[in-house]
Amino acid sequence: MKKIGITGSIASGKTTASKILSLKRGPLFSADKIVKDLYLNKAFKELIIKEFDIKKNFGLKNFLKKKILNNNSNIKKLEKLVHPLVRRKMKQFSKINKNKKMAFFEIPLLIENKLMSFFDIIIFIKARRTTRLKRFVLKGGERKLFNILNKKQIPDARKIKFCNHIVVNEKNIKVLKKNLLGIINQYV
Numbered sequence: 001m002k003k004i005g006i007t008g009s010i011a012s013g014k015t016t017a018s019k020i021l022s023l024k025r026g027p028l029f030s031a032d033k034i035v036k037d038l039y040l041n042k043a044f045k046e047l048i049i050k051e052f053d054i055k056k057n058f059g060l061k062n063f064l065k066k067k068i069l070n071n072n073s074n075i076k077k078l079e080k081l082v083h084p085l086v087r088r089k090m091k092q093f094s095k096i097n098k099n100k101k102m103a104f105f106e107i108p109l110l111i112e113n114k115l116m117s118f119f120d121i122i123i124f125i126k127a128r129r130t131t132r133l134k135r136f137v138l139k140g141g142e143r144k145l146f147n148i149l150n151k152k153q154i155p156d157a158r159k160i161k162f163c164n165h166i167v168v169n170e171k172n173i174k175v176l177k178k179n180l181l182g183i184i185n186q187y188v
Helices: 014-022 031-038 042-051 060-070 074-096 129-138 143-152 156-162 173-184
Strands: 002-008 028-030 102-106 121-126 165-168
Touching: 002 014, 014 028, 014 102, 014 121, 014 173, 028 031, 028 074, 031 074, 031 102, 042 060, 042 074, 060 074, 060 143, 074 102, 074 143, 121 156, 129 143, 165 173
Parallel strands: 002 102, 002 121, 028 102, 121 165
Antiparallel strands: none
């Protein structure tokens, strides 16, 4: 199986790119979806409540967002809980799909977490900071949270060095699709 990692900075268009790339080509693992599912898991919720000394379960994600906005060192604390669980799911996904020709992995912090050796091909989705901020805010995100999360990531110029392909996502979906298909067709 050829493992294809899709990464990029916050709000660069990784999810859209991942869906385009994987469509009818192979299964897609989304780290963001795994995290979203974790917040629905009772045992995970209890772990978060205990670790962050939360008095009630109501509005857990909003509470964590406030904790991060008030003290961004809480991101590291949260990542220590979340990342091992996501990695475990990623390895399970790989085992389940080992007989597929290709598998796609949307991993926002692929480079930051030094996961490069896990993948045969890494595609970096790139967009200017102003474009990414605009997208983040349009999806209901807060500018302050964007800045905290963006600072947490390695600058694009350094991340690109670890990637096989760079796709600039500044125009429309039609251009993005054309650029992505030009890359993936080399491996089909």
